[in-house]
Amino acid sequence: MAKDGLITVSLDAMGGDFAPEMPVKGAVDAVRKGGVEVILVGDEEVVRAELAKHDGADDLPISIYGSTGVVEEGEAPAQAFRSKPRASIFVATNRVKRGIADAVVSMGSSGGTIAAASFLFGTFDGIERGTLGGPIIGLSPNTMIFDVGVNVDVKPSAAADFAALGATMARLLNGIENPRVALLSIGAEEGKGNKFVKETTEILKTSPVNFIGNVEASDLPFDCADVVITDGFTGNVVMKLTESLGVALAKVIREYDSSTDNNELADKVFELTNPVTNYGGGPLLGVRGLAIIGHGKAGAYEVSQAIHTARKAVESDFIAVAEKEMNAMRKSQPASAE
Amino acid sequence: MAKDGLITVSLDAMGGDFAPEMPVKGAVDAVRKGGVEVILVGDEEVVRAELAKHDGADDLPISIYGSTGVVEEGEAPAQAFRSKPRASIFVATNRVKRGIADAVVSMGSSGGTIAAASFLFGTFDGIERGTLGGPIIGLSPNTMIFDVGVNVDVKPSAAADFAALGATMARLLNGIENPRVALLSIGAEEGKGNKFVKETTEILKTSPVNFIGNVEASDLPFDCADVVITDGFTGNVVMKLTESLGVALAKVIREYDSSTDNNELADKVFELTNPVTNYGGGPLLGVRGLAIIGHGKAGAYEVSQAIHTARKAVESDFIAVAEKEMNAMRKSQPASAE
Numbered sequence: 001m002a003k004d005g006l007i008t009v010s011l012d013a014m015g016g017d018f019a020p021e022m023p024v025k026g027a028v029d030a031v032r033k034g035g036v037e038v039i040l041v042g043d044e045e046v047v048r049a050e051l052a053k054h055d056g057a058d059d060l061p062i063s064i065y066g067s068t069g070v071v072e073e074g075e076a077p078a079q080a081f082r083s084k085p086r087a088s089i090f091v092a093t094n095r096v097k098r099g100i101a102d103a104v105v106s107m108g109s110s111g112g113t114i115a116a117a118s119f120l121f122g123t124f125d126g127i128e129r130g131t132l133g134g135p136i137i138g139l140s141p142n143t144m145i146f147d148v149g150v151n152v153d154v155k156p157s158a159a160a161d162f163a164a165l166g167a168t169m170a171r172l173l174n175g176i177e178n179p180r181v182a183l184l185s186i187g188a189e190e191g192k193g194n195k196f197v198k199e200t201t202e203i204l205k206t207s208p209v210n211f212i213g214n215v216e217a218s219d220l221p222f223d224c225a226d227v228v229i230t231d232g233f234t235g236n237v238v239m240k241l242t243e244s245l246g247v248a249l250a251k252v253i254r255e256y257d258s259s260t261d262n263n264e265l266a267d268k269v270f271e272l273t274n275p276v277t278n279y280g281g282g283p284l285l286g287v288r289g290l291a292i293i294g295h296g297k298a299g300a301y302e303v304s305q306a307i308h309t310a311r312k313a314v315e316s317d318f319i320a321v322a323e324k325e326m327n328a329m330r331k332s333q334p335a336s337a338e
Numbered sequence: 339m340a341k342d343g344l345i346t347v348s349l350d351a352m353g354g355d356f357a358p359e360m361p362v363k364g365a366v367d368a369v370r371k372g373g374v375e376v377i378l379v380g381d382e383e384v385v386r387a388e389l390a391k392h393d394g395a396d397d398l399p400i401s402i403y404g405s406t407g408v409v410e411e412g413e414a415p416a417q418a419f420r421s422k423p424r425a426s427i428f429v430a431t432n433r434v435k436r437g438i439a440d441a442v443v444s445m446g447s448s449g450g451t452i453a454a455a456s457f458l459f460g461t462f463d464g465i466e467r468g469t470l471g472g473p474i475i476g477l478s479p480n481t482m483i484f485d486v487g488v489n490v491d492v493k494p495s496a497a498a499d500f501a502a503l504g505a506t507m508a509r510l511l512n513g514i515e516n517p518r519v520a521l522l523s524i525g526a527e528e529g530k531g532n533k534f535v536k537e538t539t540e541i542l543k544t545s546p547v548n549f550i551g552n553v554e555a556s557d558l559p560f561d562c563a564d565v566v567i568t569d570g571f572t573g574n575v576v577m578k579l580t581e582s583l584g585v586a587l588a589k590v591i592r593e594y595d596s597s598t599d600n601n602e603l604a605d606k607v608f609e610l611t612n613p614v615t616n617y618g619g620g621p622l623l624g625v626r627g628l629a630i631i632g633h634g635k636a637g638a639y640e641v642s643q644a645i646h647t648a649r650k651a652v653e654s655d656f657i658a659v660a661e662k663e664m665n666a667m668r669k670s671q672p673a674s675a676e
Contacts, residue, residue: 074527139586149524152532186487186574189412194490194571217578221586233532234572236524238579240555245583248477248559249607253591256603265594269587 010101013042015108026303037061041092067091071112103290121289134282138275149236182225246273280305348439351380353446364641375399379430405429409450441628459627472620476613487574520563584611618643
């Protein structure tokens with residue numbers, strides 16, 4: 001934390017589809033809201049020129065730190081970490097590792113951010129990879145779904161860790177005392193589902209989380225649980241399908257009847273299916289440092305929201321508490337569970 | 339086919355959430371539309387009483403055939419086949435096997451219908467289990483997705499068979515000459531996805547179907563392909579999530595602004611996300627007989643639509659053509675493909 005009480009956020013100014021314009025604008029908006037200072041990490045000249053477009057930027061708590069190159073969407077992250085260690089996401093994450101910033105925020109390649117956080121922060125004891133999730137179905141804003149794409153071929157034991165991490169996040173960020181944890185399946189009855197679901201069910205039944213059983217995709221919009229666990233392939237499909245159905249239906253609504261103005265209703269439908277525009281991004285869980293992963297298509301508003309999500313997580317001491325709870329859960333877990 | 343030129347459909351009158359009322363009403367509606375006669379299979383007294391509620395039913399081409407018991411939703415189908423062989427779905431399917439009916443239609447337990455068709459009709463050479471799919475995203479009515487829940491832990495080689503079967507269905511039922519076949523993944527680039535996707539990609543690349551590569555869930559509402567292949571777990575999630583988001587959003591639209599009547603728009607959104615109400619149900623692919631699997635919540639309209647889907651499939655000689663094309667594809671497939 002900076003000396004003046006502000007939380008310091010290291011922002012990947014080169015990450016995302018609309019970088020550096022939107023990250024820089026988002027940073028300006030975020031610091032104007034107060035409570036944070038931002039280090040813009042990127043090509044110094046480019047970022048300085050972008051920042052100069054904002055009147056009065058010199059007086060804001062924003063600094064620039066130079067980096068070279070960007071991890072592109074689709075690039076193999078581990079390879080990028082070796083071949084371009086000065087790329088913006090690695091330099092930005094390193095600001096946190098060195099204690100200069102409290103959290104890193106990126107709208108760039110999720111794979112790059114995950115690699116940076118995993119390699120530089122390290123993972124919690126017993127966790128192989130972090131997990132990413134959040135309230136991806138805006139119709140049910142208190143239901144957080146894990147994993148949404150970090151772990152595509154996930155072991156049942158790892159999924160049980162996601163359950164513990166997700167429950168901690170629901171408690172700390174959503175204020176839910178004893179979060180209901182469910183497993184996504186294709187039938188509510190026990191015994192339905194694929195091999196992954198059946199094996200994960202057995203582990204969750206003996207885990208200390210408040211496991212309420214299986215839910216179906218048809219339950220997801222209706223507040224069926226506080227935390228829903230699924231493999232990262234299915235979770236990613238759920239997230240992207242929800243977003244795109246919202247986009248398509250908002251268009252149908254907007255164009256339905258030219259004699260009435262349905263724009264407000266279309267916007268509402270879009271918001272209810274594309275909630276990441278509100279929360280901006282979520283923390284990678286299971287790593288020993290705070291990394292907020294945002295949406296590649298983020299505009300300035302989403303960037304600003306993601307920066308403030310980072311601030312809130314720092315204020316709640318999210319990482320330390322999550323690691324402590326995770327370890328406590330693992331200790332209380334019966335040996336027979338794995 | 340009956341002597342008077344009508345297609346004969348054997349209907350499980352006891353299957354579905356609203357049986358026998360809705361199956362019986364759907365049968366009456368279907369025969370009144372013409373082209374079909376229906377055998378209602380179920381508890382004779384119950385079905386006769388239900389049919390008697392319809393004026394003039396005696397003069398319609400509807401007959402009743404007795405069965406005992408029902409396969410309940412969630413019941414283990416293989417076990418039910420042994421313990422209650424006279425249950426409605428088994429008796430109804432047997433009408434087809436014996437050549438008395440041309441197709442069987444059921445709104446009851448999908449597992450029961452699949453077991454009945456698999457055991458009584460047998461599967462195509464080299465096919466272990468049939469596959470079920472269809473245009474489950476109404477926003478993109480020409481995109482058929484396979485599998486939607488029959489095969490939850492599916493082998494890549496079986497998925498390649500679904501691709502051939504799905505392409506045949508797209509050609510015969512949708513009239514698409516050279517259907518574009520895609521694989522659902524979590525990134526359009528090759529190399530993204532889980533183990534199943536990566537292995538299936540290799541097989542599809544050398545298969546005779548018109549494989550256009552991977553699509554993401556975000557592409558599904560936008561006519562990205564004619565046939566999309568996925569494992570039955572993911573496909574079931576896609577189907578149920580689409581339906582339930584439609585239900586939830588239709589409610590939001592209906593209740594949005596009490597000063598305007600948004601009911602028509604809400605109905606439209608519901609239809610675009612719950613298309614099974616239009617096509618009623620789809621054929622189980624890969625079995626040597628025609629079984630149409632409908633939605634458990636089907637009303638009379640959906641039952642009638644499913645009966646006419648059966649009629650159309652019989653008229654196009656769907657099963658024989660599908661088996662022939664399937665075998666041709668397997669023969670032309672390079673040995674290296676598996």
